[in-house]
Amino acid sequence: MQITVRVNGESYTRDVEPRLLLVHFLRDELGLTGTHWGCDTSNCGVCTVQVDGTPVKSCTTLAVMADGHDVTTVEGLEQGGELTPLQQGFINCHGLQCGFCTPGMLMTCSALLRDNRDPSEAEIREAISGNLCRCTGYENIVKSVRWAAEQTAEQQEVTA
Structure with a gap:
């Protein structure tokens, strides 16, 4: 086909x-x-x-x-050769260890942040519930998404 x-x-x-x-x-x-x-x-x-x-x-x-x-x-995901706040959050907040799950997590979480600019911890955990990570215990993944949401909010305040 x-x-x-x-x-x-x-x-x-x-x-x-x-x-x-x-x-x-x-x-x-x-x-x-x-x-x-x-x-x-x-x-x-x-x-x-x-x-x-x-x-x-x-x-x-x-x-x-x-x-x-x-x-x-x-x-x-990258924008004009730059990492997105979410990608930077995974780096800054140690949201990855072995990195195997990271692409799937990033794709799921980028859709979450597009639809919900300020997700709660519970909303983040629900969004990533279909993505398994055997290394991190999810704590730093949640922190990475929260960091990205905060950075995006700060960037919007600066440009407003």
């Missing part, structure tokens, strides 16, 4: 097998290896990307389902 997908702002047209998973399309066809591949059952969330702004597990989404849609991967 021929599909056309807009990934991180660039349009791609490819012939793919109907059974090809989106995670494999992104990694193998497009070379975007920031999207990790973990469990193949949508339990771990390391493969999370955004399709039309909604976080989805790319290990259980067929590439043909993304035909005609906008897909954002972790590579598409």
Whole structure:
């Protein structure tokens, strides 16, 4: 099947097998290896990307389902060569250790912050409940998201 997908702002047209998973399309066809591949059952969330702004597990989404849609991967988060406040928060607040879950966490949390600029700890924990981390205990991930929300609020105050 021929599909056309807009990934991180660039349009791609490819012939793919109907059974090809989106995670494999992104990694193998497009070379975007920031999207990790973990469990193949949508339990771990390391493969999370955004399709039309909604976080989805790319290990259980067929590439043909993304035909005609906008897909954002972790590579598409940076803005003009700069880290987003969320990415910087993960660095500053030690929101990652081994880094395997980080791309999926970033994609989930960036959608959360887009829709809720000041999420509570409970809202953050609920948002990331579909993303497993075996290293951090989630405490610093929550702190990273809160840090990013505070930075974004401060930036908006300065520009207002």
